[in-house]
Amino acid sequence: MAKIAVIGGNFAGITGALEARRKLGPEHDVVLISRSANFVYIPSLIWVPFGWREVKDITVPLKPVLEKASVEFVHDEVTRVDPDSNTIYTREGEITYDYLLVASGVSLRFDLIEGLGPDGNTYSICTPGHAEEARRGWEKLVQDPGPVVVGASQGASCIGAGYEFLFNLEYAARKGGIRDKVDITWITPEPFLGHFGIGGMAGGEAMLKTFMKRFNINYVANSEIETITGDTVMLKDGRRLPFKYSMIVPPFNGAGFVKSSGDLGDEKGFIPVDVSFRHKKYGNIFAAGLAVAVAGLPTPVPMGMPKTGFPSEKSAKIAASNIVSLVSGKAGELKVKPWGKIPGLCVLDAGHKEVVILSNHLLKPRQLALMIPIPVADLGKQMLEKYFLWKTRRGLAYLV
Ligand SMILES: Cc1cc2nc3c(=O)[nH]c(=O)nc-3n(C[C@H](O)[C@H](O)[C@H](O)COP(=O)(O)OP(=O)(O)OC[C@H]3O[C@@H](n4cnc5c(N)ncnc54)[C@H](O)[C@@H]3O)c2cc1C
Incomplete structure (x- = not known):
């Protein structure tokens, strides 16, 4: 036994x-x-x-x-x-x-950067409690709108979640009628948009740049945070990014x-x-x-x-x-x-639109690597959620 x-x-x-x-x-x-x-x-x-x-x-x-x-x-x-x-x-x-x-x-590891995280000056969405706290902050911003900084810190690996939050925030601001008062900046340690820590995928950078332009989002790639005060993200290159609301994914x-x-x-x-x-x-x-x-x-x-x-x-x-x-x-x-060499399967929700990401290997070399934009709805991500919760409730872990 x-x-x-x-x-x-x-x-x-x-x-x-x-x-x-x-x-x-x-x-x-x-x-x-x-x-x-x-x-x-x-x-x-x-x-x-x-x-x-x-x-x-x-x-x-x-x-x-x-x-x-x-x-x-x-x-x-x-x-x-x-x-x-x-x-x-x-x-x-x-x-x-x-x-x-x-x-x-x-x-x-919020402790690696001064001012990072819910005990400092930024929100997080990495745990249920953090996401609920981020909602309380968002509700305040809706009442009193101002600039927003969303991103991932140096050393972070979960960049995709940061992008998803960014585009959902942009969509929520538009739906809430406050978008013109919310200047949005995305900061990322990636060498280029859509690198995701896996070297990127064909067409990914161009697609994300198009999203940034279309939805009027500023961005800084290769960004490294020096420190975060109550209202400013200070980057190591000297840039100062003011915010009233900030969500940064930690390492x-x-x-x-x-x-x-x-x-x-x-x-x-x-x-x-x-x-x-x-x-x-x-x-x-x-x-x-x-x-x-x-x-x-x-x-x-x-x-x-x-x-x-x-x-x-x-x-x-x-x-x-x-x-x-x-x-x-x-x-x-x-x-x-x-x-x-594990296959990649992920849906990136981009705020009432989504990108389905499929690859035969997570890392290069890949024989198949597709990023399929679905510009009109985010049904794929919602269906994946429903399916996953269904199979988990039934203990059907052997299913894909
Ligand atoms: C905001 C966010 C969005 C994401 N979006 C996506 C997405 O769209 N698609 C996707 O594929 N992936 C996504 N991910 C990644 C995905 O959540 C992870 O791949 C997944 O959670 C990893 O599962 P895991 O079981 O390895 O770790 P976890 O989900 O972190 O689970 C760890 C478990 O260990 C337990 N535990 C920890 N410490 C102890 C301890 N000391 N004693 C006992 N138990 C302990 C915890 O309670 C928990 O049950 C996202 C991640 C984040 C943070």
Whole structure:
């Protein structure tokens, strides 16, 4: 009998736990530990600030889904892992494991830039609480409009969410009749618009430049923030960008507990894995999703590698399948997939319009890479949300 522990209960964690459970016999145990009691469909947080979604609409309680699938659910926060003794320490106790899947996402590094983040002078949309706070700020701006700065800081990897928020804000300002009083500036560490940390895709830069021109949005590429005061983003090149409202995506590190867990993570708290998503030092530990260490591409201003929902699920499926192979004594049958060779599938909502992004590989070389603009509606993103919530509520993690 083997015990498989999964840390994290969102895209990668729930997928990994349900897949391991589905493929293993009842003599083996699967336990999922998450500090959140819920799965949250993070991609829809971009709509929360404008009142187009409530957090409850995109939340699925984990317990019923996991219990129905015979996965034990522990609602607790992991504080440390001792990979040498196969022990997870939580606020409430300890859990031992034979195999571990780390799917604990990221920590948000607002502290790297003075004035960045909800405890400083900018809003965030990276967590449900942050998105709700960003809504309160937006409601104030609607009453008393003024300039807006939206963007991603140096070191950030989740640039796509920043673009989505930007175009949705522009659309909300137009719908709310305040657009003429809201001067909008986009700042990004990308060397060019549409780089996204993956080197860009054919036609992407031109498309985004067209959007910026058409919707009258100023932009600064290669931007590096020096500091953010109560009303100004100061860039390292000396530019001063005044704002009444600002949302900036921060850099990510791995989950906080990884730092206290010996050789589990790298210097940023991400988990170093090989192409089978197996830890480079500990053969019984795997990682998936945002938790995985993936080197960023070299860019003049540093930025990270984006890790979106599809590769997060895909890596969890591979990791779970490989854990099952090891449990079954089939160490020779481990599946492999370098992160950059996972297919790309994403819908970028651009405020009542969208861009469907498809590629056969996340990173170059790619044989197929398409950015398909849909200028009249954002139904693709909404359908993806509905589908994802439907399959998560039913525990159908094996579906695409
Ligand atoms: C605003 C925003 C918009 C996005 N939009 C898109 C999009 O449109 N399309 C797309 O594909 N991707 C999008 N992404 C990326 C997508 O959300 C991530 O790829 C996905 O959430 C990664 O899943 P994950 O399970 O690896 O990590 P997470 O979703 O971060 O989950 C981490 C889990 O670990 C748990 N955890 C963390 N620390 C601990 C601890 N110490 N103890 C116990 N549990 C812990 C958390 O509670 C959570 O359950 C977006 C991201 C953001 C922030």
